[in-house]
Amino acid sequence: MNGKIAMSEPKETLDILLAAPRGFCAGVDRAVQIVELALEKYGAPIYVRHEIVHNKYVVDSLKEKGAVFVEELDEIPDTDAPVIFSAHGVAKIVPEEAERRNFFFLDATCPLVSKVHIEAERLFEQKAQIILIGHAGHPEVIGTMGQLPTGAVTLVETVNDAENFTPSNTGKLSYITQTTLSVDDTHEIVDVLRRRFPEIQCPKKEDICYATTNRQEAVKKIAEQCDCLLVVGAPNSSNSMRLVEVGERAGAKLAVLVQNAAEIPWEKITGYSKIGITAGASAPEVLVDEIITSFQERYETTVSTITTATENVAFKLPRQLREDA
Numbered sequence: 001m002n003g004k005i006a007m008s009e010p011k012e013t014l015d016i017l018l019a020a021p022r023g024f025c026a027g028v029d030r031a032v033q034i035v036e037l038a039l040e041k042y043g044a045p046i047y048v049r050h051e052i053v054h055n056k057y058v059v060d061s062l063k064e065k066g067a068v069f070v071e072e073l074d075e076i077p078d079t080d081a082p083v084i085f086s087a088h089g090v091a092k093i094v095p096e097e098a099e100r101r102n103f104f105f106l107d108a109t110c111p112l113v114s115k116v117h118i119e120a121e122r123l124f125e126q127k128a129q130i131i132l133i134g135h136a137g138h139p140e141v142i143g144t145m146g147q148l149p150t151g152a153v154t155l156v157e158t159v160n161d162a163e164n165f166t167p168s169n170t171g172k173l174s175y176i177t178q179t180t181l182s183v184d185d186t187h188e189i190v191d192v193l194r195r196r197f198p199e200i201q202c203p204k205k206e207d208i209c210y211a212t213t214n215r216q217e218a219v220k221k222i223a224e225q226c227d228c229l230l231v232v233g234a235p236n237s238s239n240s241m242r243l244v245e246v247g248e249r250a251g252a253k254l255a256v257l258v259q260n261a262a263e264i265p266w267e268k269i270t271g272y273s274k275i276g277i278t279a280g281a282s283a284p285e286v287l288v289d290e291i292i293t294s295f296q297e298r299y300e301t302t303v304s305t306i307t308t309a310t311e312n313v314a315f316k317l318p319r320q321l322r323e324d325a
Contacts, residue, residue, distance in 0.1 A: 091146020
């Protein structure tokens, strides 16, 4: 040994811009609370139809506590254990089947999704022809269309769909939307429908939820300032995928969905000096914290929060659980 102390290489510097609002919305927070409180009150197992929210970390955490996730009710044995419906909402046949089997069920449907269900039923009673703007196969779309008889709702996914849609009754035409869509894409579709059908009825209040809108606006604010935008969320999360698209359009050189710190694309961001981070409405803040820690291990970082809105929304829990909250 020559007595010299090896000096570590200085770390590169990196600015991290955190979008706010980000992460859990009130509907997701309520849904997760319903599962956790049901486990506390009734004990394991409890059954959850479909992922309670679209996030693997959340689902796996609840599995460890005793939640059993199924896709359909016929996977559940005859039981006195609670059965919970996910935040995305379900078709009417699901609670009907639960009642037929004498299940004790709790509905974790986001109240803003329930609002769209009620709106669809009201329009149907008025004999309106209903367009639903949304993504085919998404649980929320399946649940909304399932509030009404088959054929009562026409799904429109794109501007092209809107251009080619032929109504049977232009005098009684209305549209509703999925709550987690791209605000800009939806406006483009609505503009086409309004141009073609000036008398079309719109929702009394915007169907795209406040959380979706706020998170997209926050991403627009930071995307133009950063080299790369990381969106923390799941590939089956509609609102998370929309944040990636919004980030790309708003000017981020690279916009990437990551489920956790292990998915950070280090090879793609070499040489970047500003990283933006946001999280979809079903992604918990712990995942954001882990990603920031990973950057801090590699870089000298400064972390700044860019706030575009303040959220103070909270939804009531089901009556059966309210006293335990």
